[in-house]
Amino acid sequence: MTDATTPSAPGITPVSGKGSLLVQDARTRKRNAAEARFKAYGIAAITVGMLMLLILVFNILTRGVGAFQQTFVTLEVQLLEEKLDKKGNRNIEDLKKVSTFGYAPLLRGAFETEIARMGIETDLKPKAMAGLLSAGAPAQLRNLVLSDPDVIGTVQQFEFLASSRVDGYLKGRVSRDSIANDKNISAEQLDLVDHLVTAGAIKKRFNLDFITGADSSDARPEAAGMGVSMLGSFFMMLVVLVLALPIGVAASIYLEEFAPKNWLTDIIEVNISNLAAVPSIVFGILGLAVFINYMHLPTSAPLVGGLVLTLMTLPTIIISTRASLKAVPPSIRDAALGVGASKMQSVFHHVLPLAAPGILTGTIIGLAQALGETAPLLLIGMVGFIASNPPDSIASGLLDPNSAMPAQIYEWAKRADPAFYERAWGGIIILLLFLITMNTIAVILRRRFERRW
Amino acid sequence: MSFVKLTTSALAIAALSASAAAARDQVQVAGSSTVLPYASIVAEAFGENFDFPTPVVESGGSSAGLKRFCEGVGENTIDVANASRKIKESEVAVCAENGVTEIIEVRIGYDGIVFASDIAGNTFEFTPTDWFLALSDTVLVDGEMVANPHTTWDQVNAAFPNQPIQAFVPGTKHGTREVFEDKVILAGCEATGAFDVLKEANGDDKKAAEKACIALRTDGKSVDIDGDYTETLARIESNKDGIGVFGLAFYENNTDKLQVATMGGVVPSTESIATGDYPVSRPLFFYIKKAHIGVIPGLKDYAEFFVADEIAGPDGPLSEYGLVADPKLEETQSAVADEAVLGGNS
Structure with a gap:
């Protein structure tokens, strides 16, 4: 076929009869130019697309990688008995009565001694020194004391999170100019930070807690992590997988292999396609009305989130499953029926295994879509200060209030402290990694196992 | 199965x-x-x-x-x-x-409500009257209510710079909007005398006059923000002439990007709000x-x-x-x- 179009092929007479084949006439030139132009448009379109992607990825990475590192302050704290255990009997119930506010003076004292030991001169009051630490530092002390009352009276070395402003200073987000009107930190405090960095007491290092930790309140962005909301997303995906896959596959097998072709199945088919195009927020409203207000399932629970996302994912799975069932050639079915298999045997022994890679691919892509969905979660109460209690069992994972990764990112982006903004971008990186992994698995499955006829 | x-x-x-x-x-x-x-x-x-x-x-x-x-x-x-x-x-x-x-x-x-603009921009010292004159749908000119003619801040108050009026105010679903209307726009309405004129025009109906007072202009000079303060901040970052309405806590976390305006000569802070000197709080x-x-x-x-x-x-x-x-x-x-x-x- 290609030979015939080669102008120099022998034995072919030119149609027009005028001029040589080797010299292009005006029309050919015009057609060739049109083709060249079209190719250029295509390349331009791809370039623009790739450029957008590059800008997006670059932006996400530059803004988000900071969240994976955190500034820590190493400090030796004397756990004074007269503050923590006035009765001196190490009774856990008595120890619990000392709230985190009772631990704050220990930190101030620790800072004062540490700075005197290092020979750093500063006009700062101990309270301002302790302001360099995260507001969660007293809780860290208290948790250690409650888990091991014997440490009372000893000197222990701790690694505390630095406050978000100090962290921002080490990351270059905060400078002496930018804090001119800031009442959360002063230039003297930054001077002290400089001294402590030189002395090696303040260090920036990789922060695993960002990936595994729980959300934190607005007062301590440095402690916030994605872990619990990741679990929320995981349990939602579990619900989606357990419900959407069997229901979707059963529905499509029936529609594709058993159902008679009549106006009723046509209507069902049209409606499934319609359902796939329904905006996700609509499913959220439906979830609120049906699952929470009517069925009285708990609000903010990943179970409800999963049910809502199941509704959203079902059409995607049904459509892709039907497409891959259709792609199995009829000869396979005929052969199975020919050797005496029943209709169901032919479907379950032959057609379904051959269609499985396509079904899995569709399911994974549907799950990835559900994983990144935020809108329906807004309405069923999964946005807010929620992801703070890690679930301790499967039932609590499904039913205790939790957030989800995209909802957590949305929540962080709304908060006032700029440090949360960085964490929102960091969260996007984690979410994107999940999505890329899932989509890669889908592509690999398709490449490795899909049969073509 | x-x-x-x-x-x-x-x-x-x-x-x-x-x-x-x-x-x-x-x-x-x-x-x-x-x-x-x-x-x-x-x-x-x-x-x-x-x-x-x-x-x-x-x-x-x-x-x-x-x-x-x-x-x-x-x-x-x-x-x-x-x-x-x-x-x-x-x-x-x-x-x-x-x-x-x-x-x-x-x-x-x-909670204090503050007015803040871009850190590099002009400094403002507002009074409720300024905000009423800048944002109200109608203002009092020579004893008559006319459609708001002001387009720059120096037309509102000669002490202000020649900067286009562009305000980002909380949308009506926010509780903050109500405070802004009550303590700023309505106060300005009363101070300029527009309230009395409106009351007379509405047959001595106080409620109707108040409602007419707090109607904001709809020609794009005043933009309702239905999202959070982060959205208001993003708007100001992209439009340096913009002035936004924020909560005090939000402003205090973003002092590197925003400068706060005084209201009635008082700088908003937890202290000035506690003493009651700063008027816009709730x-x-x-x-x-x-x-x-x-x-x-x-x-x-x-x-x-x-x-x-x-x-x-x-x-x-x-x-x-x-x-x-x-x-x-x-x-x-x-x-x-x-x-x-x-x-x-x-």
């Missing part, structure tokens, strides 16, 4: 565990996004210091929170509603209709269902912890974050301890 069995068993497990979950063990809070940061700080500290799990705090706005609060009594409804305004009579009525008769009102402190509340106390573990402890001196007092973490401590906190504490309900204990 095996997957049919799987599905039914999964559904059965879900249904079973759902009924088991009815015994809720954590406090659930929803409501105002202004109160959300404070409530989450308290919730976090509460979870650290008590054996109860950390309460769950959802946002969504004062009205949405109170609506959910009034849906009824039971573990499937929220225990506490945060609000940046007082509960309305109509909402109390809806509550009562649904069986929520005993409501405990807790005032946690005050109380913040949360509401507790008394019927849930004793049923939901930790509910009363949470409420008492919230208003304790070490939390909501002038040196507590809430005040550090931007809440203006209530000088009458002691009264609130005893009211919470006594579980005093709205309309008096019966």
Whole structure:
């Protein structure tokens, strides 16, 4: 076929009869130019697309990688008995009565001694020194004391999170100019930070807690992590997988292999396609009305989130499953029926295994879509200060209030402290990694196992 | 088939565990996004210091929170509603209709509303009159109400620079909008004399005159922001002439990008709001269902912890974050301890 179009092929007479084949006439030139132009448009379109992607990825990475590192302050704290255990009997119930506010003076004292030991001169009051630490530092002390009352009276070395402003200073987000009107930190405090960095007491290092930790309140962005909301997303995906896959596959097998072709199945088919195009927020409203207000399932629970996302994912799975069932050639079915298999045997022994890679691919892509969905979660109460209690069992994972990764990112982006903004971008990186992994698995499955006829 | 069995068993497990979950063990809070940061700080500290799990705090706005609060009594409804305004009579009525008769009102402190612009831009010293003249739909010119002719700030007040008027104000679903209308626009309306003219035009109807006063211009000089303060900040960053309305706490966290304007010559700060010198502030509340106390573990402890001196007092973490401590906190504490309900204990 290609030979015939080669102008120099022998034995072919030119149609027009005028001029040589080797010299292009005006029309050919015009057609060739049109083709060249079209190719250029295509390349331009791809370039623009790739450029957008590059800008997006670059932006996400530059803004988000900071969240994976955190500034820590190493400090030796004397756990004074007269503050923590006035009765001196190490009774856990008595120890619990000392709230985190009772631990704050220990930190101030620790800072004062540490700075005197290092020979750093500063006009700062101990309270301002302790302001360099995260507001969660007293809780860290208290948790250690409650888990091991014997440490009372000893000197222990701790690694505390630095406050978000100090962290921002080490990351270059905060400078002496930018804090001119800031009442959360002063230039003297930054001077002290400089001294402590030189002395090696303040260090920036990789922060695993960002990936595994729980959300934190607005007062301590440095402690916030994605872990619990990741679990929320995981349990939602579990619900989606357990419900959407069997229901979707059963529905499509029936529609594709058993159902008679009549106006009723046509209507069902049209409606499934319609359902796939329904905006996700609509499913959220439906979830609120049906699952929470009517069925009285708990609000903010990943179970409800999963049910809502199941509704959203079902059409995607049904459509892709039907497409891959259709792609199995009829000869396979005929052969199975020919050797005496029943209709169901032919479907379950032959057609379904051959269609499985396509079904899995569709399911994974549907799950990835559900994983990144935020809108329906807004309405069923999964946005807010929620992801703070890690679930301790499967039932609590499904039913205790939790957030989800995209909802957590949305929540962080709304908060006032700029440090949360960085964490929102960091969260996007984690979410994107999940999505890329899932989509890669889908592509690999398709490449490795899909049969073509 | 095996997957049919799987599905039914999964559904059965879900249904079973759902009924088991009815015994809720954590406090659930929803409501105002202004109160959300404070409530989450308290919730976090509460979870650290008590054996109860950390309460769950959802946002969504004062009205949405109170609506959910009034849906009824039971573990499937929220225990506490945060609000940046007082509960309305109509909402109390809806509550009562649904069986929520005993409501405990807790005032946690005050919140300042500030006007801020880009840090590199011009500095402003506002009065309510300036804002009325800049943003009102109609202004008083030679004894008559005419459509607002002002396009730059120097037309509003000769002391201001020649900068186009561009304001980002909270949308009508925000509690902040109401305060902005009441304390700034309406005050300016009265100060310029437009209120009296409008009152006369409306046949001495005070309500109608107030309504006419707070109508903002719709020619794009005043933009309603329905999102959060982060959206307002983004608008100002892209339009350096813009001036936005923020909460004090938000401004204090973003002093590197924003400069604050004075109102009536007073710089907004927790101190100037506490003394009452800075005029644009409002109380913040949360509401507790008394019927849930004793049923939901930790509910009363949470409420008492919230208003304790070490939390909501002038040196507590809430005040550090931007809440203006209530000088009458002691009264609130005893009211919470006594579980005093709205309309008096019966």
